[in-house]
Amino acid sequence: MQWDGISEFVYVAENESFTLASKKMAISTAQVSRQISALEKRLNIKLFYRTTRKVSLTEEGRFFYQHCRSVLDGLDAAERAITNLQSKPQGKIKLTAPVTYGEKQILPLVNNFIKQYSDVEVSAYLSNRQIDIVEEGYDLAIRLGKLSDSTMMAKKLGNRANYVCASPDYLDMHGIPHSILELNKHSCLLGTNDYWHFRESGREKSIRVTGRLRYNNGYSLTDAALKGVGIVQLPDYYVQQHLQSGELVTLLDNYRAPDEGIWAVYPQNRHLSPKIRLLVDYLAEQLL
Template sequence: MNWEGISEFVFVAESESFTLASKKLAISTAQVSRQISALERRLDVKLFYRTTRKVALTEEGRIFYQHCRSVLDGLDAAERAITNLQSTPKGKIKMTAPVTFGEQYILPLLNNFMAQHNEIEINAYLSNHQIDLVDGGYDLAIRVGNLADSTMMAKKLGSRTNYVCASPSYITQFGTPHTLSELNKHNCLLGTLDSWHFKGDGRDLNVRVKGKLRYNSGFGLVDAALKGLGIVQLPDYYVQQYLENGELVSLLDNHRVPDEGIWALYPQNRHLSPKIRFLVDYLAAELS
């Protein structure tokens, strides 16, 4: 069978764009177009409807895509089967993680992992947005909190605790809130949300808070809390050291929500890959 143009055809069909397909394949848009045209001539059929704004499969194109996708999936499975015979993880890993948690924990662990496995290449992109792993070509994502995507494989790596806290100087000046309703008497240091999460009466609660300061930076909010400007709610990796040395005091502990999971998330066709398995197991051992 002549394989020329098959990969280009599948990528264009899935992205509905010659430009996006060329970026994924790391070739020029003109080359993608030439390969698709040659494929259509060879099959003597029109595979795509093309306009200046849209690319869509024809009926014949949809049928051909289903078969081509199955063939490429089979090739991927065959490659993974061979790779699984290797005792040493090797190859490229493209992954994503939340910005702050990634900077403080994941990237240093990746550096340690790569020092142990010199045949691994890692491309890590830090973002607080929920990235589509399949569309972006990612092998792995680190996520915190509740998981919504049931189509992915997931392994729990650890957990994090959310704290409400303030500096001793703030408490001395403005007092300690003992109930959730008392928060409206205090200056709450806000992030991107207007409500904080608590538990009460056996259920989860979202309590609307207000304040004179709003940052989309956890480090900025911690600094404000340390300087006595208000009360803050943040994950442990922002505030743990200050709680331990007494620069911040934990508040409303009886209303603290249960710890949230830290997860490794990856497409189902990656779960047998040695490089992914080794890395996920390593992260789980270090973060637990």
């Protein structure tokens, strides 16, 4: 009883016509009119201004419409979600990820994923540019660090740690820095940013570093550190194996910045399709 007339009301409000609403709902105009009249009587308010030429919402009607539209959207989303749970993942997924992290971590996992779901196709574009995934038609983006776009939905997939490290040969020759201020006495290997990030006395802190070498490539910076050229700050996936082997040594661990998030970001749709939801869940399971 409480739902009677709601759909008719929304259709009339959106079409500004009882006749158009009845055609779209495949019921008679008289039935639409009866349902709206009964709804107005039940609510004890006037929902529409009616003239021979136009139907428009009253102020109370506009307020009521906003809530009714949200309710119907929620019901539609719930129905689609249940249907999707029962359907087999299929179709294309277009995703983007940062270059190095994508090729080293994400795409190998995507390869495992598509082996499980033979009806899924994946197109991936690796770029360090912040891509507008809605404008450029992507289903999913992998982002690192702090998120700035609040219009997107996001799910955390894992964390990455940044390490300051150097080779034993470099430290034997130049000494070990025991505070972040001592970095100004050392040759720092620079990437695209002049600032390195730390945490001191419980607060995050960025300091400007200098050096005679700058690359926009993490593998080249790692190679320079391994060859004793200087000290570097890089994410774990560049240096972890060298730290484990002893080829590199971590420095300033007491000042290490908090781990950064790894995120799956996707448009703010009402629901995720089965293929996107399964891929995001799979990545989270493997990376957390």
